[in-house]
Structures are given as C-alpha cells and as structure tokens.
Amino acid sequence: MHISLSCLSKPILHGYFRSSCSWRVRIAFALKGIEFDQVPVNLIKDGGQQLTDQYKQLNPMQQVPAVHIDGIILSQSLAVIQYLEETRPGPRLLPADPVKRAQVRMVSDIIASGIQPLQNLCVLQKIGAEKAQWAQHFIQRGFEALEPILKETAGKYCIGDEISMADICLVPQVYNADRFKVDVDQFPTIKRLNQTLMELDAFKVSHPSCQPDTPADMRA
C-alpha cells in the first residue's frame, strides 16, 4: 500500500506578515481549521528574498504567497483558497448558489485584480517617489466602486449572511487602505463589514501584527 506522505504533512505557506495576499491564505487556513507551517519571505531584506533563485523555483512570478500542499506548489491566493475549498471540508468559503458564487468571485476579483495589483510592491517600486499617492489613488478608486456593489450584495457579510472568499479579500485590503491613508469612513458598508469580520478569530490570528515574522516594533 502506498501512502503519500506529502498528504500527511502540514501545508507550508511561503509569505510575508504584511502581504495582503499572504494574509488572505492565512485567513482561509484559519477558517477551515487547517494547521500549517510558515516560511517567511522578507520582501524588503537583502533586496527582497522573493527575488532569490531559490524562491524563483517555488514561484516564477517572484511574489508571495506560494503554498506547498498535497505534494504540489501553488501560487495566486484565490487559486489556493478555492483549492482548499474543493479539497477540504467545511465551513464553506463559497456559497452553494451559483449567482452568489459569481458575486463572491466578482467582489474578490475587484480586490485581487482591480485594486491590490496596482499597489503591489513591484509596481510601487517602479513608480518611485510618488508611490504613496499612486497607491492611494487606486485604492480610493477601487473602494468607490466596491461600496455600492457591497451595499447591494451584503448582509452580515460581503455576500449575504455567510462568510466567503469575498470577506477574506476585503479585510486585508482595508488594512492596505489604512496603511496608505485612504479614509475608510467614506465607505460605510466596507467599514461595517471590516469591523464585523475583525471580531472573528480567523481574522485575528492571521493578522499581520502577530505572525512569526512580524517585526518586534509592529507586534500587537
């Protein structure tokens, strides 16, 4: 009988405490009750550890997160999250209803394609001196679109009353908004949802302020 040892070992997340994309994966693991190991990739130190040849083997895009799970390496946080959804039992990270599933993906992609990549480290480094204003512009623009959409779709959570991948994407993006000084008070639905979600354990234990690689002066 062949036992795949890779299925018995814990998943490994290569990430960074402050990377919103890494945080999404940490939340998903926490919601599913999956224990995992972390291998920190410091995006700043040594010119950026994501740029080493070694890390490039794991993820040719040279970004975090990358996840070692079930004997494979996966990158792109939403691909990882939906893989967890399709291979691990509940709670659900996407609803059963196809329309609601589409709305979850739409909101997730507004954040994961429409906002975050535009304020990603490699973009900001290329922008240079005006990076704060650049990041602010695109987060502001994205939240101005997201607010009316969420006003339509949200119940207790982003889509109705069940937690989903959309909530997983929202909270780290609000953290980024705060970081780049976008006033989230302008967006009452986003603000309310974020407050509700930050009460939950999965969002607390995965927070950037309490990860293995959180710098001492940023610890909660």
Next chain:
Amino acid sequence: ITSSRPILHGYFRSSCSWRVRIAFALKGIEFDQVPVNLIKDGGQQLTDQYKQLNPMQQVPAVHIDGIILSQSLAVIQYLEETRPGPRLLPADPVKRAQVRMVSDIIASGIQPLQNLCVLQKIGAEKAQWAQHFIQRGFEALEPILKETAGKYCIGDEISMADICLVPQVYNADRFKVDVDQFPTIKRLNQTLMELDAFKVSHPSCQPDTPADMRA
C-alpha cells in the same frame, strides 16, 4: 426573463471582454453585444449610465439571467456552473487549481498593470511600462506552462487558462513584446488560434471593430 440572450457590454480590443466572448463561443451560447468605446467621447465607460452597470467603470459587464456581473473570471466560472459542457475547468482539483493559478497570473498579475486606466495615469512612458510588465509576467508564465501544458495550458483539455492566454498574447504583440522568447506560450497560442471559438471572438471581427482594423 431568463430566456433572453445574455448581453455583453465590452470593447472589441479589450482582452478581458475577449475572454468572455471566447467562453460564450466555447459553450455555444449566443449573446448580444453592446459596445462600450473606451476612447470615444472621453471613454463611454465613464458615463453615469455605464457606472450603473459596473461601478468599476471598466469592461466587460454581462447581463445574464436577470443579473449584472463584472470581472471576466467571475462571469466565466458562472457560465461553467450554470451551462452544460464543454468544461471550462477540469474535474481534478489539482488541475483546477493550476487553471486558476495560470488565469490569475494573467488576470491579476499582468493585465491590470497594462489596463487603460493605468496607462493613462503613466502618461508618456506607457508603452515601456506595459512592455515591462507583460515581459515580466511572460517570463514567469513560460516555465510554469512548460510544467503544466500538454496540448493546452493545463494538460490536454481546454480551460479558462487558455481563454486568458490568447488575449494576453494579443496584448503582448500590441505592446511589442517578442513572444518568440517564450516557446511554450507561442505554441499554445498558435494551437488555440486554430479553433473557431478563438477566431470568431477575435478583436478583428467584432461589431465595433473599426473598418481599418477589420480582418
């Protein structure tokens, strides 16, 4: 009224709109198009009317089954989950994850960085900016596809990854990134462009294709 045809609000040259056109074609779903000219009149996507459809003020937006959806991959996976085959995602969870990974490398990691609203903000150096991020993205995609590809991006079945790849190669050509550097990407694109679904949906033959760009 669910018996009416879906309506795609898009632009002939928008790679994100093209993805949705390919998906409709693969699934054999007839649909109507309402062109949104991204350049004319300062950009028709910026009207209050279009903002009602899609607050992000981008294309595509799709009216289907009584709802409005935006974000091309959300639309495509909705079609997958509500319409019968052929499949746009494989059955195996690992392969599904690889399809999403490749799709997201393109739809999050490359295309948004050369999207119109970004290039407009970059200004004079936009061609070089777009080239840089497409080059960078294809340099990452090539070794990944080398691992995952069979006849198509992931093994031997067409998927959402292929739907994302072809329009991004079109963008690469448009911004003068030499795709010959990437043999797997080049081969896949050539294979896919032989298929009807990729031909009928091509920017050169849409209702809003300008006369001087028609095939």
